[in-house]
Amino acid sequence: MPSHRAPKLSPRKASAVALVGVAAGSTLLMQGSAHAETLSQAKADYNTKMQQSEVATEAYNAANEQAATLQAKVNSLQAQISTATAEMSSLQRTMGLQAAQQYENAGMSSTLELALESSPETYLNKALASNEISQKEAQLLKQLATDKAQIAADQKLAQTELAQQQAAVATAQKQKTAALAAASQAKSVISTLSAAQQATITSGGGSTTNTVKVVASNSRAATAVAYAESKLGDSYVYAASGPSTFDCSGLTMAAWAAAGVTLPHNAAEQMSVTQSVSESQAQPGDLVFFYDGPGYVGHVGIYLGNGMLIDAPHTGAWVREISLSNIGMQVAGFGRV
Template sequence: MAAHRKPRQRSLSGNTARTAATLALAGAATATAFEGTGIAEPQLTPAQVKAKVDQLYQEAETATQKYDGAKDKADTAQRRLKSLQDETARAQAKFNSARDALGSLAAAQYRDGGIDPAWQLALSSDPDQYLDDAAFAERAGDRQAGAVARVRGQLREIEQLRGAAHLELASLRSRQAELKLQKTAVTGKLAEARRLLSQLSPGQRAAVTADDATPRASRSVSDARVPLAADSVAAPDSRAAAAVAYAYSKLGSPYVWGATGPDAFDCSGLAQAAYRSAGVSIPRTTYAQINAGQRVSRSQLQPGDLVFFYSGISHVGIYIGNGQMIHAPNPSAPVRIAPIDEMPFAGATRVV
């Protein structure tokens, strides 16, 4: 029987070893080169950076409107939950008081109920007084039955209030989760925009952001059609005039997503604050604001009308006449005057 022997390893000769090492180094260099090609980011031109940043700002504004809506609903849920908790506490206090009174009455009846009523009548030194007491006790029993019914009703009310509070708490937690999700989306888009801008030289960055950062009013002074002051705007009524005047007073205020003033705004926050100053309550988000009044066509626009942009209704401005609006554009630009044809027009609403 042949013995199984392990084959002997052959050692590499000097030339062979050098060839293998060369191939290994070449392979590593090739792999490194391929890796570098895979992760290298193409250099964008300033125009490409501007296009991407503008897109990111628009996506961030869409997420901002979703955040604003979720926050509005979360705040409402928080107020309802607090109201339910207060109402439950009041109902619990009433229940505790009624239950204690019912317990005292039951204890008194228990103490007096150990002797048969017939013996009590027979042993009584004043039968007439006993009968009067018995009649009172019967009426008290009726009152006790009513008290029991009231206590049971109060208990059912407390259980219903606690159930409603439980549902409201679940709604609040859902809104808070949505808030967190949209906040992450907004901050992520804005961080990416900042990263892209940081890759440009100071001069390129200034050129890219100059169009957004310079208020339209200052670039259009030579255009006599641009209303540069609120008192030059012929608003159709006092509420629209007040809203327009407020918007003018906030020119130059910074854009901050989620802000509703008085010192910073996002686009729908500015619209809401302007009409709040006129004593009119409108919803928080662009999606709801477009339905907050009477729809009007572009040809029918009057100062004070809300003008909306993009197919997703993600941006809003306050019309001031002559094709111009005041709006809060994005983080790179303050509240400013701009032409309504600056963005894709989606519709308009006259607040009523």
């Protein structure tokens, strides 16, 4: 009966086979390491690009907010100029009627006749010189003219500031567009990965379901927190503030709007209009701010207590619940609305 045992290898052949096996195992190990490194690099690049796009978006939001404020100031000053002009014209007409009546009753000097001109300043000087108007009327007209001149000067300055701010908005728009294009490119790179790998990279960590029992200190804070919790799982979209897509400051703005409080659509500006509190004093509903770069506040979330918050992290991610320790950014401070 023939034997079915494998033939015994010579020592030389056995060594060769062993070396081949080791080499194959090493190759697989190297491939696995290279794959892990590539995935890690893709995640790092993606996170960097998403963070940069959020910084650019927040900067654009801030520039727009400032431009809108300046435009409102210019409009208000223009309204004041119109009011002052109307008051001056009305006063001048009243003085003219008084002078006309005086002319009918007792005759009017040629000096006053020349004084009835379109320019309030010229009218004032000539009429006052002719003693045909009272000192009180003259003083009132003079004050109106002075006020109008000051308002016009303020408006000119505001218009200059507005023009500069509009240029800043245009620059911020270009930077935002470039950052979003880079973010889109980073997304296209990871789109070639498996669904599981993509989820690992884009999720940003955290949970899209509520896991923290929140006890807010007042009804407004409770309303803001409840609103944020109701948006868990909604998509991040730059410059969005609801009802179903948000960026970071858009989420906190919408949450507090639900509680009847108006906040600007920018993380740094929200920090400037809230009362600073320490982490140990922070309560549910407070805002927590993060640095997105050296000295730059570019991210914000709504605090839940116990080191947890809700935020809208970046493009490709969702509104999530996450811990301060896992968010990956340095806390800049806490603010009470």
